[in-house]
Amino acid sequence: SYELTQPPSVSVSPGQTASITCSGNKLGDKYASWYQQKPGQSPVLVIYQDKNRPSGIPERFSGANSGNTATLTISGTQAMDEADYYCQAWDSSTYVFGTGTKVTVL
């Protein structure tokens, strides 16, 4: 079965850039989406089709996908961005979620 691997944690200082990777076999041939989940809350879609932001998502969130890796970048990270982030792809008629990354804003 298809797998998506993320680093367990990423730390970033306020105002700096956080990059979260998502690795999967030929992931660049698929669309990647990203979800933000704050403690006790439901996931929120922040990036879809690799690089598109839904309405209401701040411009500091951006995405890219090439080769075997998709990347979510948070520019000018704010304290409110502290959360778990999950990538997601579609493979063989199955939704696959990444292992999740906890972003800590120090």
Next chain:
Amino acid sequence: QLQLQESGPGLVKPSETLSLICTVSGGFISSSSFYWGWIRQPPGKGLEWIGSIYYNGSAYYNPSLKSRVTMSLDTSRSQFSLKATSVTAADTAVYYCARDRQATTGTHLFDYWGQGTLVTVSS
């Protein structure tokens, strides 16, 4: 604004059947533009897709759960449901319902989520 709300028992005994309902408001569950899905999250762990159902009742499931789960749709009540048989402690999780948006362009994503409901499997 589309809203989804999960409901069902918070406690299920081992070997019994888990049953949940998702009620959709602010949108049409009978729209041919969307699927409707279930995702779960064990305490402290990641997200796992369970399955999705189309407005005409056709459904597809995570292969790892397919033998135990069934989804159905009631358009008259704007509800869709999940049943999972022979549950064990490993099925303890927060269960989310969500709108599943798919397109011929290859888009597959969940754009609206319910608040989630915790189901504990314990005797």
